[in-house]
Amino acid sequence: xxxxxxxxxxxxxxxxxxxAPTIIVTVTSFSAxxxxxxxxxxxxxxxxxxxxTDRGWLQAFGNSLLVGLFAALxxxxxxxxxxxxxxxGTAVPRRLIVNAGIGPILIPVVVIAIGIYMVFSRLxxxxxxxxxxxxxxxxxxxxxxxxxxxxxxxxxxxVEDAALACGASRAVTLFRIVLPQIAPSVLVGSLLAFGSSxxxxxxxxxxxxxxxxxxxxxxxxxxxxxxxxxxAAVGTLLTLISMVVFIVIALVNLNRGRRRQGVA
Amino acid sequence: xxxxxxxGLPGIVFLGAVFGIPLVLIVIRxxxxxxxxxxxxIFTNERYLGSILRTVxxxxxxxxxCLVLAYPYAYLMxxxxxxxxxxxxxxxxxxxxxxxxxxxxxxxxxxxxTGIINQxxxxxxxxxxxxxxxxxxxxxxxxxxxxxxPYAVLAIYATLRTIDVDLERAALGMGxxxxxxxxxxxxxxxxxGVAAGAILVxxxxxxxxxxxxxxxxPGQELVSEMVAREVQDFxxxxxxxxxxxxxxxxxxxxxxIATRFVGLxxxxxxxxxxxxxxxxx
Numbered sequence: 347x348x349x350x351x352x353x354x355x356x357x358x359x360x361x362x363x364x365x366a367p368t369i370i371v372t373v374t375s376f377s378a379x380x381x382x383x384x385x386x387x388x389x390x391x392x393x394x395x396x397x398x399t400d401r402g403w404l405q406a407f408g409n410s411l412l413v414g415l416f417a418a419l420x421x422x423x424x425x426x427x428x429x430x431x432x433x434x435g436t437a438v439p440r441r442l443i444v445n446a447g448i449g450p451i452l453i454p455v456v457v458i459a460i461g462i463y464m465v466f467s468r469l470x471x472x473x474x475x476x477x478x479x480x481x482x483x484x485x486x487x488x489x490x491x492x493x494x495x496x497x498x499x500x501x502x503x504x505v506e507d508a509a510l511a512c513g514a515s516r517a518v519t520l521f522r523i524v525l526p527q528i529a530p531s532v533l534v535g536s537l538l539a540f541g542s543s544x545x546x547x548x549x550x551x552x553x554x555x556x557x558x559x560x561x562x563x564x565x566x567x568x569x570x571x572x573x574x575x576x577x578a579a580v581g582t583l584l585t586l587i588s589m590v591v592f593i594v595i596a597l598v599n600l601n602r603g604r605r606r607q608g609v610a
Numbered sequence: 611x612x613x614x615x616x617x618g619l620p621g622i623v624f625l626g627a628v629f630g631i632p633l634v635l636i637v638i639r640x641x642x643x644x645x646x647x648x649x650x651x652i653f654t655n656e657r658y659l660g661s662i663l664r665t666v667x668x669x670x671x672x673x674x675x676c677l678v679l680a681y682p683y684a685y686l687m688x689x690x691x692x693x694x695x696x697x698x699x700x701x702x703x704x705x706x707x708x709x710x711x712x713x714x715x716x717x718x719x720x721x722x723x724t725g726i727i728n729q730x731x732x733x734x735x736x737x738x739x740x741x742x743x744x745x746x747x748x749x750x751x752x753x754x755x756x757x758x759x760p761y762a763v764l765a766i767y768a769t770l771r772t773i774d775v776d777l778e779r780a781a782l783g784m785g786x787x788x789x790x791x792x793x794x795x796x797x798x799x800x801x802x803g804v805a806a807g808a809i810l811v812x813x814x815x816x817x818x819x820x821x822x823x824x825x826x827x828p829g830q831e832l833v834s835e836m837v838a839r840e841v842q843d844f845x846x847x848x849x850x851x852x853x854x855x856x857x858x859x860x861x862x863x864x865x866x867i868a869t870r871f872v873g874l875x876x877x878x879x880x881x882x883x884x885x886x887x888x889x890x891x
Contacts, residue, residue: 365701370726423621434614454816460636461633570824
């Protein structure tokens, strides 16, 4: 049933509401003046120049990138591991494992943040890439878990049985047969984990020190001091990287769908 | 213990250490630092009680509005021509993939006293004084709705796209009017998606932190902000822990009740994990 004209008009208005903030931030980041203007009176790249030549921003950028990559890697390894147990483990009820694997995205982030902060401050952790990456990997695990569990559960077990029957060990079967088949889903999950770390503020804020900050923490600090075009410029760069991650995910998914159709 | 249980051990141990232990520590601390009176304080002090009620009220309101807005949008995405579908999808995902931090910043720039809306209205001469659009619950409501709307749309769309268009065609063929065909056929079949979206939006909304903190007014803190401030500003981690436990129990109860009707997989956006193994075949 084709939607009515009224519904279409409503949808377009809502779509404008959805993208307006992104467009406004992007446009104002090119402002030439000191204050936020929309629409722009005069355009310039001065705020981008300021950011890209500022050591503090570049350092924060590097920190964010490293934390995100490392967190995604940890989330990939442990998320897949939990998915194996949830799908075919026999010792613990599946439901429990699924709840554990999904749990971190349904629990308020601030609770995870203060919990990890309490543990880490007791252990003297925090203020560096590894500790924030470990903390962020918790938030990333559900994304890998959800994606790889779905892919793993859909596998033909016969293929593994064939490998085993031909004399391959369990470990060889895991690395040569199972992992290559679910790799695209693990990749999608890891990219989502990277994305969740990339713009995470709350945990990062609890684990930051004056010498160690990520981009979102610096942006959040700036926002609370007042609204500046340089914040808009950093925000635009932050969004740009997120979009790149999203496009890669879309491409992997597209490719995955095509391959599945090819098999069937 | 079979091979796959063993393969899962590293993940479970890691998650237990970095996620489980902190949660247990929060529970212990809420009762011991300085003592169980943390809870007494939370349930008798108007500041905490007010923030809990405000959080639940705000999250409920945002959820209802999100559903009402998201449904027609998802319906359009499921039933329009490819062009409209791609356009709406692209705009939805652009919003979804813009960091909630950046979107919150944008709403600040839009709603500020010297912000885009007030500037515009003053330039037109409609108003003399800026409208109080920020530092109040209205701004929090707008910001939260904007951030959470894509979740609702995606959940509803995931169900709508699986409903066979032929069912509607059959109803029309047998003489039902389009409106009736929608309400009697499509809408009831899409309810699981609506429920999944509602639960997701409500639960995420309960934990909102940045948006209410940036757009909200003084004395109108939501629970997450209270938790953080108890730790950072008031140095009362025990009280923060107790407040966290209250929040956790509430979220947990909602999920326990909700998952009796909707699969956890459907709520988090991958229904495949609800099915029994190989159910798809």
